[in-house]
Amino acid sequence: MTAGDEPLVAVARHGAVAVVQLHREAKLNALSAELEGQLLDAVRGPEVTGSRAVLLTGGDRVFSSGADVTELAGRSPAEVFAYYRSTGHVYEEVAGLPQPSVSAINGYCLGGGLELALATDFRVAAADAVFGFPEVGLGIVPSSGGLHRLVRTVGVARARELVLARPRIGAPEADALGLLTEVCAPGVDPLVRALELAAALAALPxxxxxxxxxxxxxxxxxxxxxxxxxxxxxxxxxxxxxxxx
CATH class of the missing domain: 1.10.287 (Helix Hairpins)
Known part of the structure; x- marks a missing residue:
């Protein structure tokens, strides 16, 4: 991040809950290496490590439209694996948080965005949120732990369906498949409900x-x-x- 640029990730504390928000709205919170790096710093920072629960959000418009795939185009296999060892490791850092974590999901939650949401322990979504893995249609595959966590969440048969045949589904169907913890009623802000859940989790021993x-x-x-x-x-x-x- 250069001097004067707005941060792509912001962290705020709400009591014992650390709220981590993606801030790349102009690009629908596409997960660039710079954003991933800032998210990695946030997850390792004192506001998160000193919290008793973590809430991850993309704001009231979109969770994340997915990875910024243009950044990896043309890279050699060695360069791709180097990426996974650096900023691409953030998904595993989120999954490995010792305290409970919750995603608050509005709008699109696609590709790498869905992989990031799956890395949290609980997922609370707006009624009109949209989920999916479009990677195969782009000639690639989900590769930030998404396939592993998807199979563990919905099973092998459903994972095949979602990755190969159903690139987008709505929140009610995602909930029925077990991808979500809760779908909010229409008009209810998932961030508010997710913060309530995170606060309750933070109150546990x-x-x-x-x-x-x-x-x-x-x-x-x-x-x-x-x-x-x-x-x-x-x-x-x-x-x-x-x-x-």
């Missing part, structure tokens, strides 16, 4: 909330024996702690 999230994530790929061991280790750890620790 933080260590219990963090370990519960991590145990749930691990259970999806663990054997029965490993999942039970994780649960019991988490319980044993928490039983030694005061509830608010």
């Amino acid at each position: 933080p260590l219990a909330a963090s370990l519960a999230l991590q145990a749930i994530d691990a259970a999806g790929e663990a054997s029965r024996e490993a999942a039970l061991l994780i649960e019991r280790l988490c319980y044993a750890t928490l039983a030694q702690q005061p509830p608010a620790s």
Whole structure:
């Protein structure tokens, strides 16, 4: 970011909740490397690391229209992998947040934008929000953890359908498929509802909330024996702690 430029990502605190907002409205919050870099800085910054819940939003017009794919056009495989090790790693940083995270979704949530939303723990959407993975039609594939998280969320068959045959769906159908936590009634601002949810999550004992999230994530790929061991280790750890620790 050059001197005098407006930041592409802003962070504000609402009590114990860190609200992270994308600010590239002129480009429908397309996820450029610069924006990703600023988002990475925000996620690692004190406002987020010191919070007890994180809310991610693109504002009242659009969540994100997707990755700025023109930036990777013509790059060598080595350059593409270097990108994933740098700013392209932000999606995994969001997914790895130790505290609960919520996306508030208005308008388009497409491609990399949907991958970013899937990296959060909860997704609250406006009634007229639009979701989809248009990448295959552009000759590429979702590649920021979206395929992995999509399959874990909706299953293999639905993932094939959404990635190959249904490039756009509305919020009610996305909700029915399990992509969303909640669809707001028409006229209800998802940011308001998401902030209520984030505040409730922030009020939970933080260590219990963090370990519960991590145990749930691990259970999806663990054997029965490993999942039970994780649960019991988490319980044993928490039983030694005061509830608010």
